Amino acid sequence: xxxxxxxxxxxxxxxxxxxxxxxxxxxxxxxxxxxxxxxxxxxxxxxxxxxxxxxxxxxxxxxxxxxxxxxxxxxxxxxxxxxxxxxxxxxxxxxxxxxxxxxxxxxxxxxxxxxxxxxxxxxxx
Numbered sequence: 347x348x349x350x351x352x353x354x355x356x357x358x359x360x361x362x363x364x365x366x367x368x369x370x371x372x373x374x375x376x377x378x379x380x381x382x383x384x385x386x387x388x389x390x391x392x393x394x395x396x397x398x399x400x401x402x403x404x405x406x407x408x409x410x411x412x413x414x415x416x417x418x419x420x421x422x423x424x425x426x427x428x429x430x431x432x433x434x435x436x437x438x439x440x441x442x443x444x445x446x447x448x449x450x451x452x453x454x455x456x457x458x459x460x461x462x463x464x465x466x467x468x469x470x471x
């Protein structure tokens with residue numbers, strides 16, 4: 347039977363800190379953020395409780411801010427897509443239509459002026 351502190355073949359400290367846990371984990375296994383937070387929570391009695399709680403609260407604030415920013419970015423991206431794909435092409439199409447109508451009216455006015463000028467000059471001759 348292996349004594350409790352000697353399961354790995356070497357002595358483990360009785361007071362396990364986050365640093366000691368890092369030495370006992372394999373190098374290839376990087377702990378996930380959740381595991382790191384759990385390890386830090388387990389090591390909390392060794393740390394100053396107020397500082398740890400403040401850091402956890404700050405992390406929660408930052409996470410909430412990032413989620414809100416991501417939500418706003420998504421909303422803004424939808425608006426940009428709507429402008430690029432729908433609104434701007436509609437405005438350009440309307441502009442082209444209005445320009446066409448104005449050019450047609452200009453040609454019509456020019457034609458009417460030419461006819462009137464011809465009638466006025468024709469009557470005098």
